[in-house]
Amino acid sequence: MKNEKLRHYAGAVGVFLLVIFLLMFLSFNEIPEKNKDIFVSTLGVITGALGAIIAVIVGRDPDRENSLSKKVDSQADQIEFLVKQKDELEGMLIKMQESLIDNMSILGTTLFDTKINPPKKSKKDE
16 A cells, blocks of 8 residues: 555656656757747646646546545435434424423313312212
8 A cells, every 4th residue: 555655656746847847948948930839739738637647646536536425415415304304303392392281281270270169069969
């Protein structure tokens, strides 16, 4: 694993140095007018592809990035679903608490009323 990383970094440094040396060469030597367009086009292609070349040499894998991106999106969807489920559960709990409070209030009121004002016994019950 370390050999592979070392090779990748050495390759990246090599490509970078190649571009630097090419630019230094161009600063000291004049390009003939008839080859100038071809040379400038080639230099533009090399410079434009430099980022991709270094990424490949360093070991960046676009397929791995895509799979990780899909995994992150999938986890974001799961989190969204779990948050929705949590909100529904909280709503159910609040409804249950309200129902429990209402039922306890009715029970307490009924119990209180029977203690304060006990039902009168009718003559039939005696």
